Structures are given as structure tokens and as C-alpha cells.
Amino acid sequence: MEGIYTAHRAAAPLYLDALRAVRALYEADIRRGGMTAPYLREVRDALQGVDEAAPTPPQPTARAACQHLDVALMLARRGALEALGRALLPLAGHLAWQACPTYDPTEVGERFDRAYAYAELLGATGTVDREGVVVGILLLAPHTHYPAHAHPAAEVYHVLAGTACWRHGRSPWVRRPPGARLLHPPHTPHAMHTEAEPLLALYAWSGEVATPSHMVAPPSAHA
Numbered sequence: 001m002e003g004i005y006t007a008h009r010a011a012a013p014l015y016l017d018a019l020r021a022v023r024a025l026y027e028a029d030i031r032r033g034g035m036t037a038p039y040l041r042e043v044r045d046a047l048q049g050v051d052e053a054a055p056t057p058p059q060p061t062a063r064a065a066c067q068h069l070d071v072a073l074m075l076a077r078r079g080a081l082e083a084l085g086r087a088l089l090p091l092a093g094h095l096a097w098q099a100c101p102t103y104d105p106t107e108v109g110e111r112f113d114r115a116y117a118y119a120e121l122l123g124a125t126g127t128v129d130r131e132g133v134v135v136g137i138l139l140l141a142p143h144t145h146y147p148a149h150a151h152p153a154a155e156v157y158h159v160l161a162g163t164a165c166w167r168h169g170r171s172p173w174v175r176r177p178p179g180a181r182l183l184h185p186p187h188t189p190h191a192m193h194t195e196a197e198p199l200l201a202l203y204a205w206s207g208e209v210a211t212p213s214h215m216v217a218p219p220s221a222h223a
């Protein structure tokens with residue numbers, strides 16, 4: 001039992017390294033400007049104090065989608081955002097993968113339920129909790145349709161691995177490669193569809209982060 005506890009606590013510096021890499025990425029984006037900068041400032045500010053934080057790594061949990069994590073991390077490590085990919089690699093066995101509490105498996109379908117997972121780095125189930133901000137990673141299996149969903153939090157995604165099709169609102173589907181940044185304003189429906197590669201993407205929520213995402217279209221809708 002002590003061994004498990006020790007290994008669990010040993011993940012704290014790994015989480016801090018990942019959060020520092022996230023902060024560096026956001027700082028670079030803010031310096032560059034663009035549409036995501038105003039949203040990332042709030043998240044970057046929340047990340048400023050993590051070096052002095054007393055991190056508490058979550059108890060690791062896995063979901064079926066994690067069978068694709070090794071491939072996704074390998075792609076991320078050599079992708080456009082490789083610094084973050086390298087920082088995430090040692091965290092592979094220490095993440096608390098979960099499913100959105102509003103995604104009822106009987107409604108979203110078993111196939112989607114097994115193909116989707118996310119893990120928080122900063123947030124109530126991450127290693128450090130900061131009010132009004134959540135940072136995590138999303139993992140989607142290859143050939144998966146993530147139906148249109150929405151949430152009151154503003155969301156910025158950075159694609160770490162996997163070229164997938166993304167759509168927000170009524171815009172056309174667009175293929176987004178690793179390195180792409182996407183902004184989903186509050187309550188804007190958005191959807192993804194993976195191709196041959198798993199998708200690994202960093203997300204940052206700000207604003208009303210306590211309300212989870214909800215589906216706004218049936219899982220079969222991909223048009």
C-alpha cells in the first residue's frame with residue numbers, strides 16, 4: 001500500500017513539468033496575439049502560481065480509449081507542439097481519465113463511450129485546483145465521431161496529435177493538424193471526427209467551468 005502511495009505522490013513533479021510546459025505554450029500564444037489570446041491570459045494567470053503549489057496528483061484511472069494513448073503520445077512527442085508532448089509522456093500512467101458526467105453511455109452509444117476520455121491537469125480532478133479555470137487533455141480513438149456538444153465555459157484547444165476534422169457552430173468541417181489552435185466561445189456547439197490517427201488535444205476552459213458539457217446532437221449526426 002505504501003508503494004502505491006509513494007508512486008502516486010511521485011507523480012507531483014511530473015504534473016508540475018507538464019503544467020509549466022502548458023504555461024510556456026500559452027505565454028507564447030499570448031505574445032503572438034490572435035483570437036485565443038484573451039482567453040488564454042486568464043488561464044496563464046492561473047498557471048503562474050503552480051511552482052509554489054503543493055500538488056496533489058489524482059488517483060490514476062483508465063478508460064477503454066487509453067489503449068490509444070501510447071500512439072497518441074508518440075505522435076505528440078514529435079508533433080508541432082513537441083515540447084508539451086515530451087512533458088506529457090512521463091505522465092502516461094498517472095492520469096485520471098474520465099468521461100463527462102452528462103454523457104449517458106446508453107444515449108451516446110457504447111462505441112463512443114469506449115472511444116473517448118479526458119484527464120485534467122489543472123482542475124478539481126487534476127493536480128492543482130484553480131477557481132474558474134480547467135486545463136486538461138482529450139483523447140479520441142481513431143475513426144470516432146464526437147457529436148456536437150456545448151458548454152458555458154469558453155474553450156481553447158491545441159491539437160497535439162492526430163489530424164482530425166473539426167466543426168463549430170454551422171461552419172464547414174475543417175481538417176486540423178497538430179499545432180492547430182481552436183476557439184469555442186461559450187455555448188457554441190462543436191464536433192470532431194477522427195481519421196486514422198487518435199486525437200490528443202490540450203484544452204483550456206475558462207469562465208463557467210463548473211457546468212459540464214452536454215450533447216446537442218445525436219451521436220450518428222456527421223454531416
Ligand SMILES: [Fe+2]
Nearest residue numbers: 155184190213
Ligand atoms: Fe468543448
